Amino acid sequence: MLCSLVSSADRSFEPMIRILVNPAAGRGAGAACLDGLRRLAAAQGAELQVSESGDDLVARARQAAADGVERLLVAGGDGTIHQAVQGLAGSECALGLIQLGSGNDLATVLGVPSDPAAAVERALTGEPRAIDLGKVTGAAGRRWFAIYCGVGFDSEVTRCANQVRVLRGPAVYPWAVIKTLFGFRPPAFRIEHDLGVFEGPGMFVTVANGPTFGGGMRIAPDARLDDGLLDLVIVRKLPKWQLLQVFPKVYSGKHVGHPKVEILRTRRVRITLDREMELYGDGEALLPIGADGVTVEVVPAGLRVIPGNDPPLQR
Numbered sequence: 001m002l003c004s005l006v007s008s009a010d011r012s013f014e015p016m017i018r019i020l021v022n023p024a025a026g027r028g029a030g031a032a033c034l035d036g037l038r039r040l041a042a043a044q045g046a047e048l049q050v051s052e053s054g055d056d057l058v059a060r061a062r063q064a065a066a067d068g069v070e071r072l073l074v075a076g077g078d079g080t081i082h083q084a085v086q087g088l089a090g091s092e093c094a095l096g097l098i099q100l101g102s103g104n105d106l107a108t109v110l111g112v113p114s115d116p117a118a119a120v121e122r123a124l125t126g127e128p129r130a131i132d133l134g135k136v137t138g139a140a141g142r143r144w145f146a147i148y149c150g151v152g153f154d155s156e157v158t159r160c161a162n163q164v165r166v167l168r169g170p171a172v173y174p175w176a177v178i179k180t181l182f183g184f185r186p187p188a189f190r191i192e193h194d195l196g197v198f199e200g201p202g203m204f205v206t207v208a209n210g211p212t213f214g215g216g217m218r219i220a221p222d223a224r225l226d227d228g229l230l231d232l233v234i235v236r237k238l239p240k241w242q243l244l245q246v247f248p249k250v251y252s253g254k255h256v257g258h259p260k261v262e263i264l265r266t267r268r269v270r271i272t273l274d275r276e277m278e279l280y281g282d283g284e285a286l287l288p289i290g291a292d293g294v295t296v297e298v299v300p301a302g303l304r305v306i307p308g309n310d311p312p313l314q315r
Contacts, residue, residue, distance in 0.1 A: 016070040017124065019048045020060055020084065022100075025076035029100045033116065037075060037098075040120065054083050054284075061087025069093050071306065073123045075116075077101010081146060082282035085303060089133055089144045094304040096123025102172060103215045103283055105147050109225065111309030119308070126306040131225040133302030134209050136279065138287045138294035145281035146303065148213045148220075149296060151271065151289055152187060152204025153235075153243070155280040156180045158214075162283070173214040177247060186237045188274040190293075193232055194266040201237040203260075207269050207296045208233060211253075213283075220263060221253035228300040229265045236260045269296040 019041050023031040034050065041048035051057035061084040064072045074084045075098035088095055097107040098119045104112075113119045134145040161176035191198040191205055206213070208220035208231040220231035238246075238260045249255040256263060271279075272293035279289045287294055 016068055017046055017073065018064050018067075018069045018071075019046060019073045019075065020051060020057065020064070021048065022051050022057060022074075022076035022080040022083075025080050025100045025102075030076055030080075033075065033100055036116075051080075051083075054079075057083040058086045061085075063087070065091035065093040071096050071123060071128075073098060073120065075100050078103045078105050078147065078282045079284050081106055082284045085133065085144050085146050085282075088304075089299075089302055092304065094128035094306050096120075096126075096306045097308075098123070105210065105212045105215065106282070107308075108216065109147075109210045109212060110305060110307040113308055122308050123306050126308065128304045128306050129226075130301035131303050131305055132209055132228060133299045134207060134230060134281070135297050135299050135302075136281065136286055136294055137297075138279075138289060139292045140287045143281065143286045144299075144302070145209065145286070146225075147210045147282050148206055148208045149279055149281035149286060150204055150206035150213075150233075151273065151277050151279045152189075152202060153180065153184055154204040154206060154214075155278055156184060158280045158283055159278065159285070161214075173217070174247075181240055181244065184240075187277060189234075190270075190272045191232070191234060192270040193264065194268060195264055198234055198262070203235040203237060203243060205235070205271060206233040207231075209298070217250045218253035219250055221256060222263075226301075228298060229267060230269065230296065230298045232262075232264050232266050232269055234262045236262070267298050270294075271296065 049060055071094045073096040097112045098116050099107045099114050136143045157176045157180045160180050161172045164172050186201045189202045206219055208223045210225050211221050211223045213219050223231040246255050273290050276290035279286045
């Protein structure tokens, strides 16, 4: 797949460009593409680094920003990009995306080509733009997210999906939904936002910076990456059979308007729960959340990216 990269990229890399690869991305896709990316980097005189863990990926991204790297091309999926964002947030280093993951929501929203050769070409030549980031602060620390964070049924589904080793791609998430549904008990929320307070039992709450999660599910169809706002999605408690009816509609965004679904825009959200659960963001575990709660805020223009289309950041 990547052999075309070497032949098609006949321009020299700019001096301050680096490629960072997660070999574990896409349940092995990153490792399978590693030799092709190495040949590309060598042919162009670019430095290629291979991450050894999530923490190592964060450290390498942070070091790239400190070294003055102008464009960091990161090969992986949303989880890989999430780790890179932890190191790049607030810096001048622009993020280029190479889709090699099981979920690629940020790359898709940004219009990044799915073909690695075209993605690299775009990352080298496209005009960097700024997008917003979400910042989560709690007793256990602070984390950033690019696409979404959430807790409740969706976070339990994500946890389940991350443990799947047999299925790949978009099929993982629906399978995890069914598996999670039977034992799920809705938590009691207190959600403070710019327009008021929601208090009561709910299936889940999602704070969205972009329109999709879970490999293309349009959880917040009108969310934009560059509007300085977060789209808060609250799904109140409903029978599990109804949740199964609503779930397929999320892929098209037709869940909007359901009487148990509320979507509003806010700059800040405070979330507390009646029991401890794990808050997830961009498909990765972020922070534990319970009675102490977490605060979620939008950080306008918090990350520089290289979108794949002109004009950029279209829905």
